[in-house]
Amino acid sequence: MFRRSSLLSLAFFAVLLTLLGLLGYKIYLSFFKDTFEALHAHQIERIEARLQGREAFSFAVVGNVRNSIGVFERRMIPALNRSGVDFLISAGNVVSGGGEDNYQALYGSMRRLQIPYVLTFAEEEESEFGSFRFYDMFGPYFYSFSAGEARFIFLDVTGKTPLAWQLRWFEDELEAVRARGERAFVFLGEPVLPAQRQGEARASGLARHPDFLGDFLALVAEHPVAAVFSPSQRVLDRRRVGETWFVTTGGGGGQLLSGKDSFYHFVRVEVDAQGVDVAPVKMEQAPGRLLRMLEGLWFLIYSLFYVGYLNFLLVVCVVALVAIRLYKAVFMEKNYYRDFSHPAAEDAPQPLRVMMFTNNYLPFIGGVPISIQRLAHGLQRQGARVLVVAPEYGTQTDEEEHVLRVPSLLNWGRNGDFRLANVLSTRIAVATRAFRPNVIHVHHPFWLGSLGLFIGRRLRIPVVFTYHTRLEQYAHYVPLPGLLFRNFIAHYLVEHFANKCDGVVVPTYSAEEYLHVIGVRSQILVRPTGVDCEAMQQADPETLKRLRREHGGGGETLLVSVSRLGREKNIDFMLEGLAWVRRHSEAPFRLLMVGDGPERPRLERRIAELGLQDCVELVGSVEPAAIPAYYQICDAFVFASKSETQGMVILEAMAAGLPVVAVRASGIDDVVQDGVNGYKTPEDVAEWGTRVIRLLEDEQGRKDLAARARAFARDYDVLRVSEDVAGFYRRLMALNARRVRSG
Incomplete structure (x- = not known):
């Protein structure tokens, strides 16, 4: 039966892995996923083919769809498919943001549409670096095309394209329309009439360019412009100025505003030789103002979850991680004092069978391999059985029967001195079953050391960790920011690993003090690596x-x-x-x-x-x-x-x-x-x-x-040190046996 803290730890790491997976998928979507491109070119070809040789046609205009699923995808698209209109134009804000997931969701929605469509580049399309995605997936921010003796002109008022340049281009377009005897339909991402701009919180871009607005309206008045369409905050407003319709539409999806002009709708435009007719087509909605507001709120929440489910899950994961951490910090019983109840070594009389795990060993020359070799020999001279699990170097001898060599997955360093052992090697499992250790001693807080900790916990036997190396001094070998590793990761790794072990061996009292400072509460034995004094003098x-x-x-x-x-x-x-x-x-x-x-x-x-x-x-x-x-x-x-x-x-x-x-x-x-x-x-x-x-x-x-x-x-001397370490093993074995008996 897992303890509550163990279950919480499992939950924490499960949520953390989920969070990392979601972040990885987001990165994959943004940089690696095969995506659609230049859709407008194909859609305009379809529109031109539909209207070829026709003087009369119809099209629909929607505004502020904002990735709506409940309204636009579930209700409006089927209605558009049945309506008989020839094509659809978005007046702007068809996505709820420029993120990759929003554009992918839009593409999925539009695939249900049986008629061609084109989009106006507006504020939401541009946000969150969406301008790059719009350009790649659909095409330029401002563009035009002709079909059915009409010219469709799309302007960019987000600030991505200079307005002065567009104004000259717009004038040339209108002159060409007049010369050919066509009529023009104009689309831009903000209302242009002062009356329609009132109350539009998002219509602030053009407010900084009053000269553009004046020149734009003057050009419209001087040329055969049939209608100007803009998105609005879910409000329909249509009014005629001279020969031109000015229409703001915002009923394509999302939550509705209060008022008679706020309802789900698209605008149907009928074009024939007699002129242009503009009329809204309402979508069915709940009776009563309160029910309509609740319905709109539900559609908004539904769309946000459906379209931005990755973001939603990311938020849920972050909240879950914080909640688990807070619960463990506030409600889990803690004991910040070390356990001084050391059972007598006589409580654990069985012979010692010590299985050691190290990431490097002889023939690699270094302090850690030599320390392990001396401790192993000292324990063997006292009658203990020792098995050292270490990487395979290819140059080692087979003289030492107490060493299990594990195949290496990766070698690096000047002479290939650093070996990444295969922790999944079946040799380790076979050797563990045959050796039947009653103590696990790990010499590094990662890789083979982590495997040793895992085996010890599975076998329910004591795990001892020797703190050999100040990890923070090796930041230059780690592919992470030096300060991050030196000031946080190294200390966290040692503290987290040491507290999972039953005991820790340190060589000096200053090392013991360091472990206490970073929060290690396991049993600690202060004994340095033994020295063979006799050998050093011969x-x-x-x-x-x-x-x-x-x-x-x-x-x-x-x-x-x-x-x-x-x-x-x-x-x-x-x-x-x-x-x-x-x-x-x-x-x-x-x-x-x-x-x-x-x-x-x-x-x-x-x-x-x-x-x-x-x-x-x-x-x-x-x-x-x-x-x-x-x-x-x-x-x-x-x-x-x-x-x-x-x-x-x-x-x-x-x-x-x-x-x-x-x-x-x-x-x-x-x-x-x-x-x-x-x-x-x-x-x-x-x-x-x-x-x-x-x-x-x-x-x-x-x-x-x-x-x-x-x-x-x-x-x-090595004999004194190995005696002390063996006594430490036995105390931990006795303590572990009591803990196992007590459940």
């Missing part, structure tokens, strides 16, 4: 002699740094610090930079720019087993990374008897005791360089720091 004497000849034959003080050559390791700062040391000290030194990475070509250029070619050597990638020898031939360890959660290489260097100079950061602060086993400084070139000079020039002080560093590292 090396083949011949190997040491060879390395000294290769890297330090000049008698200079040897510095070493072990780090991946990535931007997050702050190596540029360290190089600038060494350049500062060269300028302020005569003491000879040489830095061995052990490690490789994508920044190597750029760092080589930077070393040359700083003139450090003779004292900085990029050694490259070194097998983990060979690293202790590099520590032992050197005199001090230097470091500048701020992305570490524990600085495992610093503990290794201390175990090998090297004092440390590092930049103060969360993973360094708990390990380096300033003036005791090394120095930690702010990220300041002069301060960092001053401490390096102190080590170079004070040999006795360097030896004293080295002795204290070696003693400090003994507390972090």
Whole structure:
């Protein structure tokens, strides 16, 4: 039985996925959906064919349809199909907005019409970037055509086309009409008579161009214009000025206004040799003013939902997401205090079977793979069974039976070091059933780590997460805005994932403090990655002699740094610090930079720019087993990374008897005791360089720091750390068993 919070979380993510799907579909409609184009060209050809050789004909005019379904599509189109008119003209505002969905809905409605049609470009057609869609789907904003000894002229008064240019074109059109002995019908998106413009809230565009209105009316009066049609706010107004009908029509759909002139209708225009007759054709509607208003409101709501159902669903999804979040924030019982009821480890006596999940592992050289390997070996030496689930690299050996390699879907990085494992591989399911883990330990809060969390929850066994890496320092590797990832996504990901786990292992107390600050409430064990102190102090004497000849034959003080050559390791700062040391000290030194990475070509250029070619050597990638020898031939360890959660290489260097100079950061602060086993400084070139000079020039002080560093590292021996982690597993297993028994 799911808890209420679990059901709400499922609902939240279901609605979120729906919302993302709807947004994706909206984008698809706008950019990728095959659409109709230049419909006016085809419709005008149909009109010309219908009226060829005829002097008498009829057509209908509608205004302010606004994507009406209940009135226009369900009632008016069938009436138009039965009416016998030859074609239909929209006086404007046939859509309720220029969005892609509105134009698609209009096309669907017009396909029910059995007669040809053309549209006037007006305010609603232009809104929401609709002008681009109108031009692509129908044609130009202002245009004209002749049929049945009449000229049909359409003007654009939205502001997309200059009115001065249209006025000259309009005059030329009317002169041609007079020369051919035709009559003209004119359509534009706003009323032009002052009496018809009164009360029209939307008729504001032409109000800014009184000269155009005056010139337009003068041209109409001087030429054979039979009628001028404009959309109105659902009101019919027809009046004759001289020989010209001026008609505003707004009964094509939507909610009606109160008053006798507001009703659903289209205007029927009869044309013959005797003249032009203009008459409204009313649609049936409910009796009584109240019922008509309710009917109009219903048609409006119906049309909005039918046409803009995507927008409607988007709004519903957003409201649902907010409602679920508010409910969880206000009404769900919360306990912001950590659970200190740690059961005794004896409550979980069964042998440990630990299944670990990691996104990278040996032969990839890095702090996380080495940390996992050491913990796995330490647990095995205590009798635990361990299975590490890791990506397949192609170059790994099959010597370690406790590693399950998962095929990679994608490789990237300078040498293909980063592998995206196939989380759907059947190997994982088969291995899980065979191994029967009683603890899941994940080392990343995503991908294989997420799979491990899923498996642990399905098996109802404890899930432990080790917070190895400060994700926000890796924003430059993520295809997202850097500030967004660094300031929000990275912290949210860690907090959200850690709270889903039963326990979290962190290497330092500063890392524990960080987790508490971002809201992690799971059980936390503070234990760094163990160091094999004995291995760090042993090396083949011949190997040491060879390395000294290769890297330090000049008698200079040897510095070493072990780090991946990535931007997050702050190596540029360290190089600038060494350049500062060269300028302020005569003491000879040489830095061995052990490690490789994508920044190597750029760092080589930077070393040359700083003139450090003779004292900085990029050694490259070194097998983990060979690293202790590099520590032992050197005199001090230097470091500048701020992305570490524990600085495992610093503990290794201390175990090998090297004092440390590092930049103060969360993973360094708990390990380096300033003036005791090394120095930690702010990220300041002069301060960092001053401490390096102190080590170079004070040999006795360097030896004293080295002795204290070696003693400090003994507390972090891998056996002690693995014992503490195993005890943590057992406490979580006992706590989980109690929780399962209690339901």
